[in-house]
Structure formats: C-alpha cells, structure tokens
Amino acid sequence: MQFVVKRDNLLKSLNFVQGVVEKKNTLPILSNVLLQLKDNKLSIIATDLDIIFYDEINEVKILKEGSTTTSAAILYDILRKISSNSDLNFELKSENKLSLKSENADFNLLCLPTDNFPTFADEFEGEEITLNNSRFLKLLNKTKISISNDDTRHYLNGIFLHLTEAHGRNFLTGVATDSHRLSSSSLEVASISDFNALILPRKTVFQLCSLLAETGDQLTIQTSDNKIKFTLGNIKLISKVIDGKFPDYKKVVPTTNDKTLVVSSKDFITSIERVASVSLDRKEGVKLTINKDNVQLSVNSANSGEGNEKIKAEFSSETLNISFNSKYLIDIVSEIEDKNLKMNLKDSVSPVLVEDVSDKNSYYVIMPMKI
Numbered sequence: 001m002q003f004v005v006k007r008d009n010l011l012k013s014l015n016f017v018q019g020v021v022e023k024k025n026t027l028p029i030l031s032n033v034l035l036q037l038k039d040n041k042l043s044i045i046a047t048d049l050d051i052i053f054y055d056e057i058n059e060v061k062i063l064k065e066g067s068t069t070t071s072a073a074i075l076y077d078i079l080r081k082i083s084s085n086s087d088l089n090f091e092l093k094s095e096n097k098l099s100l101k102s103e104n105a106d107f108n109l110l111c112l113p114t115d116n117f118p119t120f121a122d123e124f125e126g127e128e129i130t131l132n133n134s135r136f137l138k139l140l141n142k143t144k145i146s147i148s149n150d151d152t153r154h155y156l157n158g159i160f161l162h163l164t165e166a167h168g169r170n171f172l173t174g175v176a177t178d179s180h181r182l183s184s185s186s187l188e189v190a191s192i193s194d195f196n197a198l199i200l201p202r203k204t205v206f207q208l209c210s211l212l213a214e215t216g217d218q219l220t221i222q223t224s225d226n227k228i229k230f231t232l233g234n235i236k237l238i239s240k241v242i243d244g245k246f247p248d249y250k251k252v253v254p255t256t257n258d259k260t261l262v263v264s265s266k267d268f269i270t271s272i273e274r275v276a277s278v279s280l281d282r283k284e285g286v287k288l289t290i291n292k293d294n295v296q297l298s299v300n301s302a303n304s305g306e307g308n309e310k311i312k313a314e315f316s317s318e319t320l321n322i323s324f325n326s327k328y329l330i331d332i333v334s335e336i337e338d339k340n341l342k343m344n345l346k347d348s349v350s351p352v353l354v355e356d357v358s359d360k361n362s363y364y365v366i367m368p369m370k371i
Contacts, residue, residue: 001066001092003037005057007082007102010044013055014076016214016235017046019207020053021072029116032069035090036114037062045117046072051204052120054236068111070098078107120238124222124229127194131172131219133232135187137212139174140205142185142362145331147202148178155244159205162197163189171361174200175249181328182249183335185362196223199242208237253365254353257344259320261290263313265341268295269333275299275307276326285371286326290315290345299326300371322348323371332364 014033022030034045042057082088082102089101093108100107140159148156156178164173164186171186172195200208208230212219217233230237272286279301289296295313300306322345333341338358345352354364 001035001037001068001090002063003042003090004061004063005042005088005090006059007079007086007088008084009057009059010042010088011076011079012214013044013057014072014079016055016207016211017044017053017072018076019203019210020046020048020051022048023073029069029112029118031071031073032112032117033072033075034067034069034114034117036067037065038067047118047120048203049118050201050240051207052236052238053207054238056234058234066092067114068092068095068098069114069117070109070111074109075100122229122236122238124224124227126196126223127192129172129189129192129195129221131187131189131221133212133216133219136172136219137209139172139185139187140209140212142335142359143174143176143183144202144205144209145335146176146178146181146183146364147205148176149202150178153179155199155242155246158199158201158242160197160199160246160249163192163195175246177247177249177252177365180325180367181332182252182365183332183362184249184253184364185359187361196225197246198223198228199244199246200228201239201242204237204239211235211237252351253363254344254346254351257346257350257353259315259317259345261295261313261315261341261343261345263295263311263341263343265333265336265339267311268341269330271297271309271311272326272330272333275309276330278305278307280304284326285323285369286329287321287323287371290320290322292319317345320345320348322352322368324366325369328366332366335362335364 017033036043042060044055046053086102091099093099096111098109098111143159160175164171170189172189173186175184215232220231222229275297278299287298294310296310298308336356338356342355351365356362
C-alpha cells in the first residue's frame with residue numbers, strides 16, 4: 001500500500017472522523033480509521049459500531065493498492081501541524097507500521113490489521129428522499145436543544161423524525177423533549193410513500209449537524225428497519241436508530257393558552273443572560289413578572305446575590321408571575337428567527353407555548369419551574 005494525497009483533503013475527512021471514533025478505548029480497533037486504496041480512490045471509514053462514516057477522496061496518486069487502520073486521533077493531530085496544501089506520502093512498511101513523510105517530517109505509525117475492522121452491509125430498501133441541506137440542518141438545530149441526556153429513558157435521547165400532514169401539505173417533522181421542554185420543527189417535502197418514523201440518536205444528530213454545516217452537497221436519506229443512511233456527495237453517514245417508542249408529544253402541546261406575551265427576542269435573551277449572571281447555578285431559575293407593557297426579570301441566589309432588569313413588552317392580560325430554568329429559556333430564544341418572541345401562557349404552572357412568527361413550522365413548549 002503506497003499513495004500520495006494532499007494534506008487538506010485528508011484533514012477535512014479526518015476532522016469528521018473525530019466525532020465518530022470510539023474514545024473510550026474498549027476496543028482498540030474502534031479508535032482507528034480505515035484507509036483503503038481501491039478503484040483509483042482513497043476511502044476513509046470510521047465507526048463506533050453505532051455510526052459508520054464513509055468518505056472518498058478521488059484526488060489521490062495511488063502507487064500500490066491496499067488497506068490498513070491506524071489511530072484516527074494521532075493521524076489527525078499530525079496533519080493539523082503540517083503545512084497547508086502539503087503532499088502526504090504514505091507507505092505501509094509492514095502489517096503494523098505505516099510510514100508518513102511530508103516536507104522534512106517522517107513518522108512511523110502503528111497499525112492494526114483490517115481483518116479486525118468491523119464491516120457492514122450498505123443495503124437500504126427504503127425510498128431515497130432528497131432534502132435541502134440547509135433546511136434540514138435548521139430542523140436539527142431547532143430540535144436538538146431539547147434532546148434528553150437522561151439515559152434511563154433512552155427513547156428521549158434523540159430526535160423523533162416522522163411524516164406529518166397539515167393543510168394538504170406533507171412535512172418531515174423532528175421533535176425532541178427532555179420532559180422539561182419540547183422542540184418541534186417541520187420541513188415541507190414532496191409526497192413520500194415509504195418513511196418509517198424513527199428516533200435519531202443524539203450523537204448522530206450532532207455529527208450530522210457538523211457535516212451539513214461544512215458541505216453544500218445535496219442531502220439524500222434512506223432508511224431500513226433499524227438504520228438510516230445520509231449521503232452528502234462522497235460522504236455517507238449510516239446510523240442505528242434508537243429502539244423505543246417516542247411518547248405522544250401532541251398531548252403536551254398547549255391549545256388553550258389565551259394570554260399572549262410579545263417581547264423583543266434580542267432584548268429578552270440579553271436581559272436573561274445579564275440577570276442570570278448573578279448565579280453560578282443556572283438551574284436556580286429566572287422569575288418573570290409580566291405586566292401589560294413590561295417584563296420584570298429577576299434572579300435571587302442565596303449564595304451569590306440577586307439581579308433585576310425590566311424590558312418593554314406587550315401582554316394581553318393582567319400581571320402574571322412565572323419562573324423558568326434560565327438555560328432552557330436561553331436555548332429556545334436563541335433559535336427564534338423573528339425580531340419578536342411570542343409566548344402563549346395560561347397561568348404560572350401550566351406549559352407555555354413559544355412561537356416564532358418568522359417560522360410557522362417550528363414551535364417550543366417549556367414547563368415553568370417553582371422557585
């Protein structure tokens with residue numbers, strides 16, 4: 001095995017690999033990246049057994065075909081410190097030694113044989129769905145903020161992707177909740193006949209967001225019984241889906257909240273961040289005293305003091321006191337596209353519906369907290 005490749009091309013691929021490879025070192029081979037030379041291209045493959053990352057580099061000079069695996073983290077770290085656009089000269093000296101030469105640097109990297117690297121069948125019978133890259137990224141970003149970190153309820157550790165219909169239009173909808181807040185965002189799609197609802201794992205969501213943010217290639221999706229495949233140009237990301245039943249989220253979406261608060265999104269988030277600064281523990285919460293023409297925000301920490309601020313607002317009812325986890329509130333307001341935030345409230349203890357006037361296909365639900 002011997003080849004020459006540009007440093008920047010391989011580094012870009014290895015950057016994505018870092019989010020996939022297993023870092024706990026339970027199986028050493030899962031910390032490695034598979035480099036495979038075949039059919040005039042260099043294939044880069046990495047997996048943690050739940051996610052598989054494939055990439056292909058066509059701009060490569062192949063002197064001898066072959067394959068090996070070496071540490072993804074070490075190779076990535078070396079390449080980061082080599083000058084941009086340099087030529088990388090690789091040669092497999094033996095089954096367990098990969099030579100890398102570039103400029104005046106010379107490295108011998110330890111390898112593990114490819115026989116130990118997990119292989120997977122790339123067989124998907126589901127309909128191939130084409131999606132707008134940036135719009136699907138927006139859907140993921142708006143929903144991922146509510147993914148649960150509680151592993152005891154594994155079915156909440158991801159985004160629930162499913163088809164919905166409204167006003168004769170078809171949507172691919174993503175929903176996530178941690179039981180304290182819920183995020184929903186929908187993307188209009190053409191009529192799709194074959195897409196089974198699934199829960200996309202948290203790690204896959206964040207890896208996919210990185211890929212979508214860095215490439216402008218068209219996105220295609222295919223599903224099978226327990227896997228989903230995302231294709232972006234030469235890149236493929238295959239992931240297992242979460243085995244579980246997502247709760248009926250529509251039951252917690254308020255439909256009778258008749259008190260409306262409208263406030264500047266920018267003023268609201270900066271005010272929350274300022275008053276919350278008085279507390280090192282964001283879980284202590286921020287109290288809102290909502291009046292006809294203003295909102296009084298306050299944080300009172302027994303350990304560090306208190307902070308208060310008043311901002312202009314419009315409220316359709318009498319004064320209402322309500323409190324929220326400040327981090328949850330900041331996460332939601334950060335995703336609002338419109339200059340104004342719209343909150344639909346009922347009372348101080350019921351779920352609150354947050355709407356984005358500039359994005360009718362997204363909404364959020366947040367539970368108040370007791371202070």
